[in-house]
Amino acid sequence: MTNSNGTLSTAEKVNKSLQKRYRAEKRFRAYGISAIAFGLLCLVVLFTDIISKGHSAFFQTYVKLDITFDPTEMGVDDPTDANQLATADYDSLIRNALKEQFPEASGRRDRRALYAVVSNGAAFTLREQLKENPQLLNQTVPMWMLADDDIDTYVKHRDDAQGDTFAGRISEKQMGWVDTLIDNNQVESRFNTTFFTSGDSREPEQAGILGALVGSLLTLVVTILLSFPIGVAAAVYLEEYAPQNKFTDFIEVNINNLAAVPSIIFGLLGLAIFIGFFEMQRSLPLVGGLVLTLMTLPTIIISSRAAIKAVPPSVRDAALGLGASKMQMVLHHVLPLAMPGMLTGAIIGFAQALGETAPLLMIGMVAFVVDIPGAITDPATALPVQIFLWSDSPERAFVERTSAAIMVLLAFLISMNTLAIWLRRRLERRW
Amino acid sequence: MDFSQIFMVMAATIAMTFFLGRYRALKLGQATGGRKSLNSLPTYYGSLMAMWCGIPCFILLALWMMFDDVIISQAIMQELPQAVLELPTNERGLIFNMISNTAENGARAGAEPYMVAAAERLQSLRETSQLTLIACLASLFLVIMLVVWAKMSAKTRARSQVEKGFKWLLLICASIAIFTTAGIVFSVLFESIRFFQSVPLTEFLFGLEWSPQMAIRSDQVGGSGxxxxxxxxxxxxxxxxxxxxxxxxxxxxxxxxxxxxxxxxxxxxxxxxxxxxxxxxxxxxxxxxxxxxxxxxxxxxxxxxxxxxxxxxxxxxxxxxxxxxxxxxxxxxxxxxxxxxxxxxxxxxxxxxxxxxxxxxxxxxxxxxxxxxxxxxxxxxxxxxxxxxxxxxxxxxxxxxxxxxxxxxxxxxxxxxxxxxxxxxxxxxxxxxxxxxxxxxxxxxxxxxxxxxxxxxxxxx
Incomplete structure (x- = not known):
């Protein structure tokens, strides 16, 4: 193999460099693997972070107190009179119960700290109780009441090593009282139904996502009802009817551009056109749905076109050959065959719309809405916007609620995407 | 009754005309020797009828919804006292909002008499407008329906007309992308032009400082951000x-x-x-x-x-x-x-x-x-x-x-x-x-x- 004059042959050169080349090969492979590992690691970190922060929000601390329904204190002599029940002073009952249990708290400051142990929403619980059982008047009964969010946070993290991180919001004395309550078995952690059954609130322990969830669903319904038919119609036009001319090209250029326009620009459009020009109200699911429709339309048109394209031309020819008109061919043959593909694309588009926040901020869906919206013309907020609003709140209890709301949102998104994948696997035909 | 209810009733009525058109086609067919003598399938006659009755009514409703508020508020504004009319635009808008609140929720204590009067007038104008709308819609609908009913014959090329309408509908849906782009461009452009009237373009593009705090009053000194x-x-x-x-x-x-x-x-x-x-x-x-x-x-x-x-x-x-x-x-x-x-x-x-x-x-x-x-x-x-x-x-x-x-x-x-x-x-x-x-x-x-x-x-x- 060696040349007579002593220089290396090509084969030897190659053999010599092989080691180096194989090392380069291994390195390159390792880069690829580490890139994927990085991506997956981010995914895992993100999910663990959200879940570890949010899981505790599904439980809520309750405090048991012996409440005496004292008629003079409340100002109620007839517990069946709705008017009296509505104006009665329930807070003083709670205060009395707390004072009785912890007589050592004296002075205005201590008292106030003591009263802050129970949520100020607990009065409503008492009112409901009294409304249901009027015979409670003049009786002393043990009642479970919603604890304040700071107390809740303290109870949840009492055993953590870093428990003192949020001690700032609750005083030594309050801690002592809560510890006594825990020792007396007067503290209980229950499933947090409030979180799923009420609207927003300034008090974390009374805040829930139902209002935002309903707002999101109403917005989504408007989006689905408008964008799916319009998107499919546009796709049918472009695939089956459109002549090859400048106008068609113009439509296509516009659709492709809109697909890449940042979502916040659609918010500006909604603000200027729907609210500025048509003078619609702010924060309506109707307006939100309109804006999200415009935003998702390009996605839906593009995926529907792909689905229509996948239907083989022979199907069209067969239909036309048997005497079907063009409309009959489209409605009876092409659309049913393309439907699974169109639905898959559309569901993915709707999932995007459900998670979208920025355009909704622009049209004022950031308002503080306590009531649960009942129609598309009621002021509402949306789940992603609620997450944004809560994440701005300083209370630690809102951090866990934000994470929990994210978990709910992600659950919706994941189930929508799973549905899309299932539909594709189940119904899509290969030609 | 508000617009959404009117819309629902109208949509339901127009859906009914589909059956009416189909019935008419079948009758026509019987008269001239069976369904085969019809130009198109009976369902196309139904769709044709619904199409002809629906489109004008929806256009009328849409136009009404767009202009009714503007016209009514103009009418109310003209009747307000001279002092109010001379106020700047945004304060007049505020007063109009108060009037419409009064009209919807009843007069609050201490409301000025001219406001209560205007609110009553607003309320009655709104009611009149709605009644007129319903009357207009109903008569338009009836006229068109009767005309279509009378003109329909076995030779009417129903299918080709419906298909043409279908194609136009698809075209309109496809054009929404153009309208959206135009809407974005115009909404952003118009406001930007107004902005560049008060702040020069070069300052915006090349200025090194961003602090958009603006003066609260227009005559405030040094308040331009x-x-x-x-x-x-x-x-x-x-x-x-x-x-x-x-x-x-x-x-x-x-x-x-x-x-x-x-x-x-x-x-x-x-x-x-x-x-x-x-x-x-x-x-x-x-x-x-x-x-x-x-x-x-x-x-x-x-x-x-x-x-x-x-x-x-x-x-x-x-x-x-x-x-x-x-x-x-x-x-x-x-x-x-x-x-x-x-x-x-x-x-x-x-x-x-x-x-x-x-x-x-x-x-x-x-x-x-x-x-x-x-x-x-x-x-x-x-x-x-x-x-x-x-x-x-x-x-x-x-x-x-x-x-x-x-x-x-x-x-x-x-x-x-x-x-x-x-x-x-x-x-x-x-x-x-x-x-x-x-x-x-x-x-x-x-x-x-x-x-x-x-x-x-x-x-x-």
Whole structure:
């Protein structure tokens, strides 16, 4: 193999460099693997972070107190009179119960700290109780009441090593009282139904996502009802009817551009056109749905076109050959065959719309809405916007609620995407 | 009865005309010798009837809804006292709002008598308008229905007319994309022009200071804010650059590994997992950036003696990069897969290793597509809103230090427009000018990206 004059042959050169080349090969492979590992690691970190922060929000601390329904204190002599029940002073009952249990708290400051142990929403619980059982008047009964969010946070993290991180919001004395309550078995952690059954609130322990969830669903319904038919119609036009001319090209250029326009620009459009020009109200699911429709339309048109394209031309020819008109061919043959593909694309588009926040901020869906919206013309907020609003709140209890709301949102998104994948696997035909 | 109820009743009535038309067609058929003598199937006659009755009625309703409020408020305004008419426009608007509140919820104590009178007048005008509308709709509907009923014959080419209508409907739906683009351009452009009337374009484009606080009163001295957008664009570029530094290598390498090395089983497991990252809403990334990544970076920086802002550009950019990884990887995956296998086989045949083939054959062949994908990713990063709103700062610092807090174009748009605002102040209008810039930049990036990709496509097909 060696040349007579002593220089290396090509084969030897190659053999010599092989080691180096194989090392380069291994390195390159390792880069690829580490890139994927990085991506997956981010995914895992993100999910663990959200879940570890949010899981505790599904439980809520309750405090048991012996409440005496004292008629003079409340100002109620007839517990069946709705008017009296509505104006009665329930807070003083709670205060009395707390004072009785912890007589050592004296002075205005201590008292106030003591009263802050129970949520100020607990009065409503008492009112409901009294409304249901009027015979409670003049009786002393043990009642479970919603604890304040700071107390809740303290109870949840009492055993953590870093428990003192949020001690700032609750005083030594309050801690002592809560510890006594825990020792007396007067503290209980229950499933947090409030979180799923009420609207927003300034008090974390009374805040829930139902209002935002309903707002999101109403917005989504408007989006689905408008964008799916319009998107499919546009796709049918472009695939089956459109002549090859400048106008068609113009439509296509516009659709492709809109697909890449940042979502916040659609918010500006909604603000200027729907609210500025048509003078619609702010924060309506109707307006939100309109804006999200415009935003998702390009996605839906593009995926529907792909689905229509996948239907083989022979199907069209067969239909036309048997005497079907063009409309009959489209409605009876092409659309049913393309439907699974169109639905898959559309569901993915709707999932995007459900998670979208920025355009909704622009049209004022950031308002503080306590009531649960009942129609598309009621002021509402949306789940992603609620997450944004809560994440701005300083209370630690809102951090866990934000994470929990994210978990709910992600659950919706994941189930929508799973549905899309299932539909594709189940119904899509290969030609 | 409000508009939605009128709409429902009308839609139901028009749906009924379908059956009416079909019935008419069947009758006509019986008279002339069975269904076969009809030009089209009976359902087409039904659709034709519904179409003819529906379209004019819906147009009338839409026009009415658009103009009825304007006309009524004009009428009310004219009857207000002279003193009110001389007020500036926005105060007059306020008074009109009070009047319409009074009309809906009843007079509040202490309301001025002219307001109560105007409210009553408003209420009665609204009722009249609604009754007139219902009467107009009903008569229009009846007239058209009778005409169509009378004109319908066995020879009416119902199918071809319905199909023409169907085609027009599809065309209108397809044109919505054009209307949307036009709507974006006009809404952003008009407000921007108004903004540039008070702030010169050169100051906006080249000014180095951004502080959009405006005077509360128009005669206030020294209250005109500074509207130099350079710090915003610098901040946007800084954060986007950090994001691309993360996303491009990671996304590209992931795509190469998945399409060239990974076994099909690994590929089909890992690819959807990576795409989950793309499906997570941006508000979730924002939360993650603001509450987990930013404190982590600040604390780590503190450990090694760096002072890191708690709203550092690094945190926002890093998380944005994570968000964009799947975007880059799926776009590159497509173009890498589009490189013909024969090129790879040629390289293997010459003795190249796999990585050499990829580096010297596949990547150069796929380069235009990859560059196009990266440009699209950059445009995504520039337009991204929630991550930066939640994790980046508000202070417009002109800096290239990723550890400091910067602000971006999208953050400013959100802060300027969220909440109540006047439509006329330069502060609000500047948000639209920023929007115009953002729209233009992303449009240009997308256009260039598509050009690059198109050029590539022609090479192999």
């Amino acid at each position: 500074a509207f130099g957008a350079v710090p915003l664009f610098a901040g946007t570029l800084l954060i986007s650059a950090i994001a691309m530094v993360i996303a491009v290598p990671a996304g590209l390498m992931a795509a190469i590994y998945l399409s060239e090395y990974a076994r099909p089983a690994v590929r089909s497991a890992v690819k959807p997992l990576l795409e989950v990252l793309a499906g997570i809403p941006t508000v979730v990334y924002g939360f993650f950036a603001a509450l987990t990544v930013a404190p982590f970076i600040r604390d780590t920086g503190g450990l090694i003696g760096l002072s890191v802002s708690s709203e550092s550009a690094l945190a926002a950019g890093l998380v944005m990069g994570i968000m964009i990884i799947p975007f880059v990887s799926s776009l590159s995956d497509d173009v890498i897969n589009a490189v013909p296998q024969s090129l790879r086989d040629g390289a293997y045949g010459l003795g190249a290793t796999r990585s050499e083939t990829i580096k010297q054959v596949v990547i150069p062949a796929a380069l235009p597509g990859i560059v196009g994908g990266i440009l699209l990713a950059v445009s995504r990063a520039i337009g991204e809103t929630m991550i930066v709103v939640m994790a980046a700062g508000l202070a417009a610092n002109l800096t290239a230090n990723p550890l400091e807090s910067v602000t971006t174009v999208t953050v400013q748009i959100v802060t300027l427009l969220v909440g109540d605002q006047e439509f006329n102040s330069p502060k609000t209008l500047s948000a639209f000018a920023l929007g115009l810039m953002l729209f233009t930049i992303t449009l240009v990036l997308n256009y260039v990206a598509l050009l690059v990709v198109k050029k590539y496509r022609e090479q192999y097909e």
